[in-house]
Amino acid sequence: MKPNIPHSPHSPHSRDPRLDPRLSRILTFVVESHVSRAEPVGSQYVRAAYHLSISPATIRNAMRELEDLGLLLHPHTSAGRVPTEAGYRYYVDHLMRPETVPIGVRRILDEAIGRARTQSRASDLAPILARATRQLAVMAVRSREEAVDQVNLVALDGGHVVVAVGARDGMVATDTWRPELFPCAADLRRAESWIRARLPAAGPKALDALVLEARAGAPLEIASFIEEALTRASRLLSTREEPAVRVDGADNIASQPEFQAPGTLRPLVSLLANQESLVRTLDAFSGESVPRVAIGREIESPAIRACSIVGMGVAVGGLRGAIGVMGPVRMPYRRVISLVSYVGARLAGA
Amino acid sequence: MKPNIPHSPHSPHSRDPRLDPRLSRILTFVVESHVSRAEPVGSQYVRAAYHLSISPATIRNAMRELEDLGLLLHPHTSAGRVPTEAGYRYYVDHLMRPETVPIGVRRILDEAIGRARTQSRASDLAPILARATRQLAVMAVRSREEAVDQVNLVALDGGHVVVAVGARDGMVATDTWRPELFPCAADLRRAESWIRARLPAAGPKALDALVLEARAGAPLEIASFIEEALTRASRLLSTREEPAVRVDGADNIASQPEFQAPGTLRPLVSLLANQESLVRTLDAFSGESVPRVAIGREIESPAIRACSIVGMGVAVGGLRGAIGVMGPVRMPYRRVISLVSYVGARLAGA
């Protein structure tokens, strides 16, 4: 009976036929009412809340059409309507008008962004963003995976050696260790030269290849030393390096009604404790230069299909990463998107 | 009616009058039954589970005495008994006999500890400990605040400078930056010598004092460079540096029955998201050389009074910190304590 339109939840800007203005208005009202009230919205309520001159019955007819299109849902016979994920998707793509960030909030954000910039402590933005959006905010930054520009080996007092890796964009990372056989100054220089001679060809991951080459072809007395140095250099640059991640605002969403039912908080707890998977989820957004919205099941991680994420990539100093705001699917997308967009633009821009 | 003994929950080894053997046995049984079953334990159950030859009525009499002493509690008339926090305290202090870590587990732990040692990645122990105890495990390490042994300044290609700080115990930390005015090789050596000449007197915090001295008394052309180097060196060693913290096993305790009631998980979520407070809580244990148990309200943090923590201080390589295992008050203290003790001893010992 219900002519379900083919909905493709994974393509954000699917080319569904546009709704006519009448249905658009009703869908907008239902979505926004439900976002703020957290309850199914009925025809009477919509009429009263938006001072409509049409009768509840008319609204019901429109709602029914939207339900047939898969954009609204009926929890049960005598409840109001609730947007489906497709409904939110349509709202985000076609109905929602961007919101401008209020000047007061903007000032707070600007100040925090300035501080993050100068101190290279981008992760401090998570709490700010969490407070502004009243959702869960995540900020993950990792070293840029750039072409290697230079490698230095330096001896310190006390038998330690520093390996410093410079990337083409100016970022420098160092690691220190104490080799079993401390190389003499000449050997140290030989090792450095050996590496440098082969470096121009070396892309970021090619350091690993160099390790093998060293094992095979480097002068015997310094081979294992070179190997150790390269392994550490590679680890410094590799993506596998744990990114600095900061999460804040978990209370904000834990107190939402969707997380009151027993058991619904569990996935969130797992996510928070296992920050690796959180970072992996957020990584999917790091390529975006403008906020992308993942609604419910559009999120890869199956653990949190009751949530939505608004995220985008950022770059601060020598670091790259992503910011994301997470909350229940019933999320104030207008506000969140505008805030993420604002912060993201400021972090990416000059 | 009930002659409540004065209970002092904050003094772990309070000198309560010892229980006679009969009551001791019953209390032990009740505690251990309740830990494993997560339900109030009745007289019948105790009798059957431990093959006692005494009758349920006798057990009830003993239970009643324990209740009068404040060690057991009645949820309601027709439920079994549950240990109070004082009851767990007495159990931990006087009744519980230490458990030896099974050889299989010990092997796994030894291997993980070895890896953590050599790679200075102590935080990787948290997942292991979480799996072994089936609770939430936290590991927080921060740089040791040690006497400074040496400071090196090294130029890299590309205008960068490395400052390496060595502590007396062998730990080395480095930082890199790109000074506005890149010093020539001679100036770099002069700066290094200037610092070294004043170092023997420098305690850990005295580096900050040296900064002031540099501003006032160092040769003009290298003063600001020295200042920057010392500031960074000081930051490397300072306790204010954010400790590396790793949490794992949140699922273990989130799935416990005490966290099924709606709302009970909320404090845990806040705690996990706000890791600073977790670290602060754990810090209280970093002075202990042997596991200390904090039961329920004995924990400072009011957010988690439904939990217990077993924690102790550790030292790995150049780092110091604490390990802690957290779970509901109804926790298998025997097993947890033995595991924390084992790992802690291995990390502290040679």
Next chain:
DNA sequence: GTTGGCACTCTACAGCCGAAAGTGCTAACG
């Protein structure tokens, strides 16, 4: 100190009822 017996108390669960909410449908209207 221990035991058996028995009345007592309290919880948990299932079933039932009425109120409230909001729809679907139908027939009528401009």
Next chain:
DNA sequence: CGTTAGCACTTTCGGCTGTAGAGTGCCAAC
């Protein structure tokens, strides 16, 4: 064809009741 009014219908939710089950408290006796 979109809109409207009216009304029957469905379903949830809270409160109430009754019953089964668990485990105790107490008493008298050993």
